[in-house]
Amino acid sequence: MKRNHPVRQSMAVSGLLLAALFLLPLAVIVPFRAELFDREPPVDETEGAPFVSGELDARTTLKVLDGDTVVEMDLGTYLVGVVRAEMPASFHQEALKAQAVAARTYTLHKIQSGGNHGEQADICTDSTCCQAYISEERARANWGGDADDYEAKVETAVKETDGQAILYGGVPILAVFHSSSAGLTRAAGEVWLNDLPYLQAVESPEETDRIPNYYSRVEFTAAECKEKLLAAFPEADLSGPISGWLQNAVTDSAGSVETVEVGGVTVKGARVRSALGLRSACFDWEARDGKLVFYVTGYGHGVGMSQYGADKMAADGADYREILTHYYTGVTVDSYLPG
Template structure:
């Protein structure tokens, strides 16, 4: 077990040093703007889970450390990370991914030393939203949405995604371009449970297709700031060379000004919504046509929503997006 955790900590560092610079966008509950339906049936609130309520975490929030149960912490994460308008089974899958990610962070030592176990910053750990703020954002939906969030945690009490008997790096993202990406495509190390799988994104994913346009001067300034060796002289159409795309649509690399860059580097440099993109020169400007939102690794939140709409339960969603895993009750005591 200790050997696994040592390797786990090393992989954690390798996987997250680069991605934190281009932190994965999340679907935040604050952005929900749905209007309440008439005569919306009240959702029954279930009692809290015993396993998640049996131990506490130290959570760094707004510069101070708060102590709360795992269940209370996960409620805040689910409020922030996935729209509460989503299907109950999608929210349950989000709760399981969030619990697993938290336990993985704890096993690998986290980023806060002895001060805290986790924090509420999504660029470091996971986003967190308190009940009062969420209720103000949700308006007339508040009571039912809160019940759905709390039930997602209670219904999956203690359930954790395991590979080799220990928690996995349960990353997630907003939407994929039809397929998720393997960890090795996006970061610096591959993991057997973070492999490319199909993802049914469904209809109505916000900003599923996006467009980013830059003048030659803007493009040149951004690229040369990090790659001064690039040759961006001559016509703009001549700046771009070989481009390699994986089967899942991810841009593996593209040559710009004679420099070979990974698609993830391009995404970071130009603040693109994903690394699945096409490049065109239109009216003298460089235009990116982008599909999906996020790093593309692990569970797609909109894919999970579509699977739930199609009748899949949370366990089926989890085992679809995380390859070769098992799901079982797990507590921090088992990390040692």
């Protein structure tokens, strides 16, 4: 037993040495454990740095009605959301810049004319009332793998046109726009009640083979068509054969229906388009097998800038100023600050 004592003593010493070897690094590391091992706050990799507006756009603060909530943001931040929503980010950069200036001008015109929301808000995110708007998060989800490039293009379009507006007589115009026309845009008076000197018909270089649903076909049963038309035109007489419900269409130079008789009542083609949910007022129709079949060209009201036409002009080398002064008659493009 006594002969084993040195062995046990030696093992004890070895154990202490091993423990020291393991514990010594911990003694050094523990005081700095937070710096070495603590996780940093998570980074949202779906969005980049927040957009910073240019000097002129940053001076205008908007009250934007988004659903039931009013959100305050500067003009540039709002415009980025509008351009994301209103024009495909795959379009050429000069087309996106033209869209940014058109959207800025439309917004300034809304502010100066009193808009649709009184003191509650300057503008809203409903495209049927004002302009469409989409957040960066939602846009990125739609864009997928192109999100970084597309967001950069949109932000660049807004920032590089900082404060630029389309002016007629020194005042921002009603800068309406649409997706695609039927080779010619339409004058405002052909679509709405009042004509405007800067919203006149001009040629539009659409590339029809690359525009989704440029030509569309819609058919309605007699019952469906009667319900929709009478809801919009209750004074119409649709008691006769379906083939006679729409007659005597008058078309403009672009081939769009300017006026048409619905059950004996003369109405704007734009109202028929709205009543039936057609993609544009450039339509023809026929009665077939007890149904009305409509053949439609283009998308939108056809007034102002055609977005696909703008992209074709950009592809051919036009800059945003050339695009805008082509689609809006007699205007200038210059810096503008609301008074």
